[in-house]
Amino acid sequence: MFLLIRDPIDVRSATDKLQRPEDGAVVVFEGVVRNNANGKDVRFLEYDAYESMALRKIEEIGAQAKEKFDIRDIAIIHRLGHMEIGECSIVIVVASAHRGPAFDACRFTIDTVKQVVPIWKKEFYTDGEVWIEGAK
Amino acid sequence: MFLLIRDPIDVRSATDKLQRPEDGAVVVFEGVVRNNANGKDVRFLEYDAYESMALRKIEEIGAQAKEKFDIRDIAIIHRLGHMEIGECSIVIVVASAHRGPAFDACRFTIDTVKQVVPIWKKEFYTDGEVWIEGAK
């Protein structure tokens, strides 16, 4: 399941949809909007994307994760648009028989998403706004 | 939040309770009952525990995770008793500003729980039942 959406991400629903009776481990990563960055108070965020390429890259990363690690399935859901503090911008769910590959695949996936998926975050502070460029 | 419970674990509620505005990453591990083990069909599981010591060890592991890794908070919830295929036996939630320590702490925690917390799993097959001894 690879999605770009504009509404809040329903993490539980994503997990429930992915999980199968043969899975023994589910690892979930949630990237959430935090209230500070680079020493500034963040009021909210906006995510913009080159949507067609972003979805394609997300699908490629998902396929790579399944090839590199012994996992059964993976979901990558990235939200776009306006997000408040505490809201989830990305959710990655990995399901597998055992936990090791699930952790490895989940981490590989978020690291790679942050390197190659054409999505940009704009941070809105009390005194201005800034496009964030480059991954952390 | 460190709990031993007998009812189904509400993962979303645990995550919502843990998360704070300063968190940028939430990593969740869910251990789920899978339908096979050692080449046998599993019908259901039962988890037994030395409850007072198990809770104490879980609290110790949580404190260690917070000391070893740069995370803000951690929840460890282990369910005991009868569990059906697909149900969650353990949930670990880690919240932190950045993802690296959250992944590391989550993995450390589940690995350590499986080594030192006095809880035992009994697998029920179509043709018998077996106490599982030792961690995987």
Added chain:
Amino acid sequence: MGIRVLFFASLADATGIRETNVEASGFPDVGSIFNHFAKEHPGLENYRSSALFALNSDFTPPDAPVRDGDEVAFFPPVSGG
């Protein structure tokens, strides 16, 4: 008061005991309590090399001294999570 003795999982099955009490006198250490139950329940011998011992909710070596009011537990390698 005595010493509270607990068995778990396969060790509870081997002894038929989940929880019992012994008099503190005559038991210098945790291991001597295990030996006592292994004599009464020979099946327990099968678990001697793998069993874990706990004293007052912490792992302990067999030679740890016990006294009145302590809680001692014997159990197999853990498999939770």
Added chain:
Amino acid sequence: MGIRVLFFASLADATGIRETNVEASGFPDVGSIFNHFAKEHPGLENYRSSALFALNSDFTPPDAPVRDGDEVAFFPPVSGG
């Protein structure tokens, strides 16, 4: 048909353009399209060294040839997730 040209994030701000079209003739490669817009919008020069180029939804070097019907995109290092 022409070539569809997209700018994102700070590069869209620098050009004031999100999406436009150019005639394919006169543009041998992706880099030549960037140069064309950098001449019209000098602010784009600031992003020349860091900008990423995409051709038909895949990363591309500037010397990749373009032809009628292609989609070209220019954007800063990504910061999603």
